[in-house]
Amino acid sequence: MTAWVYNFGDGSAEGNAEMKTLLGGKGANLAEMCNIGLPVPPGFTITTEVCTAFYENDHAYPDDLHDQVAPALASIEIIANAEFGDPEKPLLLSVRSGGRASMPGMMDTVLNLGLNDETVEGLAKLSGDRRFALDSYRRFIQMYGDVVLGVDHYYFEDLLAEHKELKGYSLDTELAADDWQQIVDAYKNKVQEVLGFPFPQGVNDQMWGAISAVFGSWMNDRAQTYRRIHHIPASWGTAVNIQAMVFGNMGEDSATGVAFTRDPSTGERLLFGEYLINAQGEDVVAGIRTPQSLTKHAREMNGSALPSMEEAMPDVFGDLIAAYEKLESHYRDMQDLEFTVQKGKLWMLQTRAGKRTAKAALKIVVDMAAEGLITQEEAVMRVDPAALEQLLHPMLDPEAERKVIARGLPASPGAASGEVVFDAEDAAHAAANGRKVVLVRTETSPEDIQGMHAAVGIVTSRGGMTSHAAVVARGMGRPCVSGAGMLRIDTKMRTMTVAGTVISEGDVITLDGATGEVMLGEVVTIQPEVTGDFGILMGWADKARRMRVRTNAETPEESQVARDFGAEGIGLCRTEHMFFAPERIVAVREMILAQDTEGRRAALHKILPMQRQDFTDLFRIMSGLPVTIRLLDPPLHEFLPKTDADLKALADVTGIHPEAVRRRSILLEESNPMLGHRGCRLGISYPEIYEMQARAIFEAALAVKADGGEAPIPEIMIPLIATRREFDILKPKIVAVADTVFAERGDRVDYKVGTMIELPRAALRAGEIAESAEFFSFGTNDLTQTTYGISRDDAGAFLDDYLHNGIFEQDPFVSIDKEGVGELMQLAVERGRAAREDLKLGICGEHGGDPASVRFCDSLGLDYVSCSPYRVPVARLAAAQAALQSDGGTDGTA
């Protein structure tokens, strides 16, 4: 018999922390907390397998599920000393989702379940607080009505607002028990009116309705969107956790809160969090009331008048500190806790590894390794390489003038400038059009996540550090300022006003998520200094990794940044990028327009000294390191003038008639330039171009050597090879140039001649190509385009459809398609190495900076990855994790 239900409570549990796949994160950790003796309200978890079965069987449950739930419920009743539906001692339940990965706020929750017209009286009697009981009942009707029955929550909110207006109340606390009784009646009538049947009074109906609603919410739109963005497969499913209710709203000796065992923004070792006295948990996360600090220290830092938990409830705070210590040493990671204090007793409702900023993640693992809690290898494994990137991006220049207009909470670090938009859809739309926008909202909700993803930064006027906006923005690596209460946002007029200044949609603002400042206009950013924890962790990573990390760079500036970030050479220098400078493009155009080889040679002769200078600069920076230079790749028409003004300018300089240029342009036009006369095909047709480039490379290398610098190791890369014969025609031409230059200068440098592997045919024929080529560099951008038959420039038209329909789990241009492109890479590696044992293998597509792709490259045995300068540290860390994993390291997800 399959066990669909796992009990926990009273110091023991059927599950444990290892069973996240089956019980979800929440369920597994509730069980674990029971096992280690922490106070957890008794409950049970319905497994994720039930979710899968539910969707496979047209929303029907396994036959024996009911039979397993009944005894589990009975076991709660025994521990809680209450009975479900009993008018005297009613057991109330919470029903919560909980998948393998955290999806904050995406799925449904029902609290206070088990209340009806009878049990509410029992609760009133038991608690001695009729107002509390009725408040709980109306909360239940509203939540259950909205989530399970589909009665829009605005109905309920309107009724409450009407009642308050009628009575002249402004705060909920002004409502007495009778008020709540009237609200309860009005709510029930509304349900009857909207649905045509009464609010369910049967507690078992209530429970099964809530269970189905939670399972059903797994497939709601916002959950699907969230999963798509976070690459969570739909097949994982969610578990359902049913627990005895505990109440943080039973008076001034009750409270509810969330806490992190270390500061999730900075990583500092201190209890960090927020709580609300006399409130239910949802009140904190929803950001409706501004919460209070947990510690006195934090309260003082915030300058808050409201007492901290440390001050208000010192005993319970002591219990919380003890729980925190126990959890961190048990889990060996920073924990994110949810707790409720019911009449002076602490109950733990959740623990999980806490989300954190990259900066905090770094500090936490480095500290924990220092504390002896984890090893250096574990520290390396723990940091998400992709998150590192946010550390490396520019921050606001401290010297720059800032016109600060508002201040909020530093909810997610980093800085960004962009046009203001007030709506998530506008944000998505503007971003799709290439505009940088800052999303400004009163508060965010799960419906907004696509817009948040599209924005460069997020500002909210309400909510705390653990509000939806803050949690989601940190996860996405977007800078965020939350709770900037002085902003008055008028979504209808599309303006926000602060101290008399009106900021309209489209105006540019800047936010600094590390300080909580919002500024008018754009503020200059600078490169952050990368030291301290970052340097320590990178050092550990470098000890662990096998693959080298190079960079894709053409300019001295990029190359210097990359070398500072630890790049061990250049993996891709796109020489055509050097052709577009104004003083060069004319010579390039002359070359293209030349009638014959002589004319082309004359024009190339003008380009040679400039190209040589480019290489000299790069070689100086990369002194002693390999520099892979790709010979001219794009089709020639890309260089020709497009506008009449450009045509005329060219005519003036060269004396070539604009009409002649136009005719030549038309002749060079291509239906599918991506598959056209480019790459080595240019080298075959016009060998003099590659010969000039080769000469520039060798002369530059010798110049650096002659200056006393350590000679670089040029790796000359021929693009777009599809056949060995192409390579065999071009390589000897390059070798001949080398021999000539070496003879002229009376000196030589080591060099290699190799090829991109960026066409399926090249991958298939890698064996014979490797007999001639000394290295391969996988050009996974083009290889993805040709393997999939998808032009990256045109994919936008259907990419969303493809992600939405689950055809792509991820954009294959972001993370390597292991099944298709990956198999070709594997074939190429096998065949290439079989033909040439010491064949040097690397990757220079955009994928070289994607951690999952880096891991794949490590598994293929590549020698190095190459990526853009800012992603070099990301790649170093990802390469280290890959090496540790393949050594049978600490993380089993390889």
Add this chain to the structure above:
Amino acid sequence: MTAWVYNFGDGSAEGNAEMKTLLGGKGANLAEMCNIGLPVPPGFTITTEVCTAFYENDHAYPDDLHDQVAPALASIEIIANAEFGDPEKPLLLSVRSGGRASMPGMMDTVLNLGLNDETVEGLAKLSGDRRFALDSYRRFIQMYGDVVLGVDHYYFEDLLAEHKELKGYSLDTELAADDWQQIVDAYKNKVQEVLGFPFPQGVNDQMWGAISAVFGSWMNDRAQTYRRIHHIPASWGTAVNIQAMVFGNMGEDSATGVAFTRDPSTGERLLFGEYLINAQGEDVVAGIRTPQSLTKHAREMNGSALPSMEEAMPDVFGDLIAAYEKLESHYRDMQDLEFTVQKGKLWMLQTRAGKRTAKAALKIVVDMAAEGLITQEEAVMRVDPAALEQLLHPMLDPEAERKVIARGLPASPGAASGEVVFDAEDAAHAAANGRKVVLVRTETSPEDIQGMHAAVGIVTSRGGMTSHAAVVARGMGRPCVSGAGMLRIDTKMRTMTVAGTVISEGDVITLDGATGEVMLGEVVTIQPEVTGDFGILMGWADKARRMRVRTNAETPEESQVARDFGAEGIGLCRTEHMFFAPERIVAVREMILAQDTEGRRAALHKILPMQRQDFTDLFRIMSGLPVTIRLLDPPLHEFLPKTDADLKALADVTGIHPEAVRRRSILLEESNPMLGHRGCRLGISYPEIYEMQARAIFEAALAVKADGGEAPIPEIMIPLIATRREFDILKPKIVAVADTVFAERGDRVDYKVGTMIELPRAALRAGEIAESAEFFSFGTNDLTQTTYGISRDDAGAFLDDYLHNGIFEQDPFVSIDKEGVGELMQLAVERGRAAREDLKLGICGEHGGDPASVRFCDSLGLDYVSCSPYRVPVARLAAAQAALQSDGGTDGTA
């Protein structure tokens, strides 16, 4: 010790007919003729391995070659009873090339070698004919001077012409011995003048000079061009044949000629050929003198006044008939012979399988099978499938009016109309620009072959049925009229005049290569009746083949032609071709411009009945056969109006503003449409399009069934699948439409849903795709584009460079690239069949009609090939040959 030299002569030989690879075709057959007792002048063959060594070792010979040539030469001297260089009994030699494959006229030949100032006197004495001896000497100086020494032949021709003018001669026969002596002196002076050294008198120098010239000619431009066109690898090399000279120009009892054992145009069983009395062999082939018929029958048919060989030399003719009988029964194939009669004795100089027209090839193999000379399988193997195509192309409508302006020899069958050009380069240029041209020349030479290949037909004013023009045109399958002497061609003025009519470059003429007629203007052509030998051979082929042959067709006309040619269904019906008819394109454009699904459905509703009618027509013609229908494939922008007039027309009909259409067009534009939003990607984005098409298909199939016809078997093909998930999303939609239509009509038909395999990723993931797809059809056009990363539309810019550099042995869009594309196909077949044993496999790219590709498809185990209607018989024959080969059949070249 490697044997570099093989002797033959006097009834025996060291080589034989099987040794073509080593001895070349000519050398192997000379040896074979000796072995079977035919009279062959003694000689020896220097092997093709020497040619290879010559090019590998920088034009140096193997060390021991001289040592092997010396005894071989001595052995000729013994048999010929003459001595090389001897002033009294001089042995004269011919030095001829001879590769594995025939390359008529492409390489160099030297005759009369061994003559010098001394030996010419010996020859005069021996032959008793001083004039003959001096004529031979001047021929030798001219040929050797031109071929070996590089003295342009125009020098010699000018000297001869001057002398004739001086003496008032008009014919060569008017020159006496003294005249030739003066010519010889003048020639020698000219050589001295041009080269700065005298004409070589040493006979060994002469011989080695000639040998080197022949080997050197293997790499001359025209030989390389010929090899490229005929797919002959450069690595094969040529042999050199050195033989004792025999003279057809020793008087009226001497002659030279060429003969075919059957008529190479019709295949009729009769001795066919031409000869010249008192002439050397080159005179016949060069077409300088108009040759005489061999048989009395042929002379009478031609209405010639010159006596046939049968009449002029009855005894020798008898010997020739005997040789012909012996050769045909020995070689079991039609032979092409060269012979010389020296003073009444027949000498055989060459035999080889004769080139023939497709019509002749058919008749010959059908006749030979009937005669019991070969088996039916051998007959099937013997016919070149590609050549079949010329039989199937339109011929002139016998009813059409013909304005015949000239008549020549029916040198190569078929008919064609085109603009007149007078120069091979012009022909190539015009054809490259898509113009149809007829190449008109006085006579053609090997330099012209590229232009001949580019022309749709060839007309010459001089030369016979075995002239260069005739032989080459037949080989290429181009219609040709040769020797149309009434045409006066003025290449300078670019006109030709016939009976007062002046035809200028660019005027259109028509030629009929089956009758020898040349007509003014374009003449209507008709489809030839395909019966007789063709039908018989096709019957044998159909018995032998394993693969089915379908056709690529969209219209009823095409489908009917294809079915008449034996197509067994449709392998590719491109539905978008049905969208361009004027009354439909407006609805299609409405569909594209629709703002939403509703709008698209409304427009599709208008297209549905038209599309249904299309399918109904096709299904009637293909009743009972499978019909593969590809759902919409091209990107939508292909359907939008391009011109302002079209935009306005659309606006008038639909009320959509032209500006709106233009904006939508710009939105739909793609950088690389080949890799864009097309194929199943459209189906994912706009499922309603495929649903309409599926409905049209099922309704049409049921309509045909309801009419009492045999229901077709629709095979619905989803294009451009890259992932199984795409297929899994679209297939159920088609099945749902089928279920709906079947329910509506209360009837059903069998059908399949499958996919094109046209992307590398689809080939790699074929295993999982086959779990859902019921058939695969290889779309090798797109698969070649993506595997190679080459756009077929843009390849023209470098295709020539690629063929010229040997990167492509053949255009990969014409014949499947077995190494690259082929490996992907093989993977797809293996993985697909592993997942679904009864997976139906076919090919529908253009390659389906290419014999080499058909053979490859057979080796992969495909179930069928599909090709354009006219190529269906080609594919049937190619499939039969493939099956016979894979059964270990008669031809070992599989």
